[in-house]
Amino acid sequence: MDIAAIDKRYIWHPCTQMKDHEDFPIIAIDKGKGVYLYDIYGNKILDAISSWWVNLFGHSNERINNVLKEQLEKLEHVIFAGFTHEPAAVLVENIIKIMPDNIRKVFFADNGSSAVEVALKMSFQYWQQSGKVSKTKFVALKGGYHGETLGALSVGGIDLYKKIYNPLLLETFYVDALECFNCKYGKNRNNCTAECIETMEAILSQNHLEIAAVIIEPMVQCANGMNIYSPIYLKKLSYLCQNFNIHLIADEIAVGFGRSGKMFAFEHAQIKPDIICLSKGLTGGYLPLSLVLTTNEIYNAFYDDYFKSKAFLHSHSYTGNPLACSAACETLKIFRDENILIKNLEKIQKMYNILFELFCDHPNVGEIRQLGMIAALEILEDKENKIKFDPKLRIGFQIYKYALSKGLLIRPLGDVIYFMPPYIIDDDEIYFMIKTTKDSLDKIIKQRGKKCR
Ligand SMILES: *Cc1c(COP(=O)(O)O)cnc(C)c1O
Secondary structure, eight states: OOHHHHHHHHOOOTTOOGGGGSSSOOOOEEEEEBTEEEETTSOEEEETTHHHHTOSSOBTOHHHHHHHHHHHHHOSOOOSSSOOOHHHHHHHHHHHHTSOTTEEEEEEESSHHHHHHHHHHHHHHHHHTTTOTTOOEEEEETTOOOOSSHHHHHTOOOHHHHGGGGGGSOOOEEEOOOOGGGOTTSOOTTTOOOTTHHHHHHHHHHHGGGEEEEEEOSSEESTTTSEEOOHHHHHHHHHHHHHHTOEEEEEOTTTTTTTTSSSSGGGGGTOOOSEEEEOGGGGTTSSOOEEEEEEHHHHHTTOSOGGGOOSOOOOOTTTTOHHHHHHHHHHHHHHHHTTHHHHHHHHHHHHHHHHHHHHTTOTTEEEEEEETTEEEEEEOSBTTTTBOOOGGGOHHHHHHHHHHHTTEEOOOBTTEEEEOOOTTOOHHHHHHHHHHHHHHHHHHHHHTTOOOO
């Protein structure tokens, strides 16, 4: 069977200009094991981005495979209204244990964007049912990313994904981007006191009567080039939200489950968000599932006699899918049994060491940034003057193609190259990942005739 030909004829791939594949074939993957994907010709590719940030413990993980096989023999799916099941019960019991003590309720959905929709609707409806009907708007950050559905795009801060849809979107208050690499205050993320919170403070203080919630990606704006910022920003934001009676929604979809070095990224700032969205790593990268966690206070605003019409009438067909829940249960178990957060410390250090060894003097790397198992390189044409390459050159995309030919899957965000490998990556694989990236970068820049000074 000619998979590539059939694919080309019928399949419209996500987040892809399909014309790019005219002379650059889509790769057909046959199987995965550990950090590697294997194409149909047997070539292996190191998955340095955990297949879009979802995989935690490698492809075809034995433990998750086994629980899925067991669950499959018992129950594949059941309607989640009026019914429940053991994998869901085990999952919520264990997830509540590792949440801040204000978080007491769990709502299920089936992907990240849906979780964001749920969070926004939940916050909005809470205020409608709590006598604060003017609180109808959201505050979001420029550079933020919360998914591709219309509600999620309405709080998204990256023009690339949303600009054309603007006429369809909610009116949202936008706060200045967190620009730590080009800090307007001349600080850096390790010595600042989040001076940039002032635009947030101004918007909240002037408009709090209209604001339902602020949504933020704690610690790292991932889609915005792995933009890491200070936990002080989150601390101050949490304080402002409490002060002005505004919900704080933590979108932990990308940074949750150990990515940032802590189980959840908001822990870096020791804050207690009102609503928390989880997905991606939740099932270890196996199946679509998401959770929206919240407080008793929010839950109680929906709890009343039926004809008061206060219920949260939101659902998805695959909400609370038992297979996905059992994969999530096993994911949490692996964290506990195998001391993943502690074990990752060495890998984090190893990534840091090699990144600095290979890139600290590199003429085209403006910044090496890392938080936990997320690391990124800011690729520039001119490091001294912080000048980017002309986007028309698509340097990041060229590097992606070249690295693939060398057996490495990275997927740069513009000209930011990042690493988000599965946690089972070993030292040699870390070295291969970073060294192959350097070779690819040098090769592409040299081809472009840019001199490395
Ligand atoms: C990926 C992502 C989403 C959207 O999740 P999907 O499952 O892709 O819909 C939302 N927020 C953040 C921070 C993400 O990284």
